[in-house]
Amino acid sequence: MTNQPQLPIPSHFDRRQVGEVWRVNYQDLAAAAKTWAKDHEIKPAAEDKTRICLVAIDVQNTFCIPQFELFVGDRSGTGAVDDNVRLCEFIYRNLGFISSIVPTLDTHTAMQIFHPIFWVNHAGEHPTPAATMITLADVETGVWQVNPAVAYSLAGSLNEDNYSLLQKYALHYVQKLSQDGKFPLTIWPYHSMLGGIGNALVSAVEEAVFFHNIARQSQTMFEIKGNNPLTENYSVLRPEVLQGPDGQAIAQKNTRLIQKILDFDVIIIAGQAKSHCVAWTIDDLLTEITAIDPNLAKKVYLLEDCTSPVVVPGVIDFTDQADAAFQRFAQAGMNLVKSTQPMENWPGIVL
Structure with a gap:
């Protein structure tokens, strides 16, 4: 397989449907994948000499479908949809090379520190999502305070001690973000809710991932993140804050x-959003690599045409920050590549 050219795109894939939601017909798709593997002499992933992992970060309806809560449109307005067309085609063309796929799933409930209900002002109003960043000064001066009712759900009872502890933690949280050079606490719309349709993988991507699972006989390694109510979890490798005010x-x-990913010979990273969950995941991976052996950065490949930054027109644009982060990753030894480039032409790769 490794001496063969890229595979064709299976006929079931329709790039016009990538921005839509539908039910994947698993049974028919499984039969098609087995036939496809036989016709194209695709071997089980267990036989791969070069073990290649694709980490697909938060390729979920919430972030990738235009009608959903946090669609990543970038400056073009169609960013995540275009990215996922390329991502699906990349998976299909390189089916015989990709050993494993790790899709991460940002997964939330309502009462989390970055959702509106967690906070109130003196009038009892919640912050406006996507337009509010809560700063250290906001918490210190009481512009935004923890919603007292949240203490009941998070601590099991509503009393002064629980509320004061939660308020103390909130102050510590925004202090820690500032000290660690993280983004300020952004209040997001309710999104990627556990049990909701927004939490699901984009249908076209789910279809491609399932097809890979059957064709390569390689279990998809789903990874859930973001369900801790007390911290944002942009990176799949670690939450924003690890300790409370008392340590x-x-x-x-x-x-x-981290150990599972680093065990692969080649690590490919794509997904949403380039400025947030993708960038922080790569940053954390680079930190781990640097502590072990900086040369390991050379086995990381970033699909820069399968990821887009957060842009809220007229409110915030993280494009420049995202591009700067990717340049920093490249300077550390990681490879910036395009999904449309044949993998055998990527720098330093041995297939």
Whole structure:
């Protein structure tokens, strides 16, 4: 397989439907994948000499379908849809090279620190999502305070002690973000809600991932992140804040996934959004790599045409920050590549 050219795109894939939601017909798709593997002499992933992992970050309806809550449109207005057309085609063309796919799933409930209900002002109003960033000064001066009712749901009872502890933690949280050079606390619309349709993979991507699973006989390695109510979790490898104000652990970095990813010979990264979950995941991966062996950065390939930054027209544009982050990753030894380039032409890769 490794000496063969890129594969054709299967006839079931329709790029015009990538921005839509539909039910994947698993049984028919499984039969088609088995036939496809036989016709194109695609071997099981267990036989791969070069083990290649594709990490697809948060390729979910919430971020990738125009009608959903946090569609990543970038400056073009169609960013995530265009990215996913290319991502699906990349998976199909390189089906015989990709050993494993790790789709991450941003997964939330309503009462989390970055959702409106968590905060109130003196009038009892919640912050406007996507237009509010809560700063350290906002919390110190009481512009925004923890909603007292949240303490009941998060701590199991509503009393003064629980509320004061939560308010103390909130102050610590925004302080920690500032100290660590993280983005300010952004209040997002309710999104990627557990049990909701926004949480699901984009149908076209799910279809491609399932097709790969059957054709390569390689279990898709889904990774859930973001369900801790007390911290944002842009990176799949670690939450934004790991400790409370008294040093107690409130979250942990994902050591298991870090080790699993680094065990591959080649790591390919794509997904949404370039400025947030993708950038912070890569940054955390680079931190781990630097601590082990900086040369390992050379085995990381970033699909720069399969990811887009957060842009809210007239409100915020993270394009420049995202591009600067990717340049920093490249300077550290990671490879910026296009999904349309044949993998055998990527720098330094051995297939």
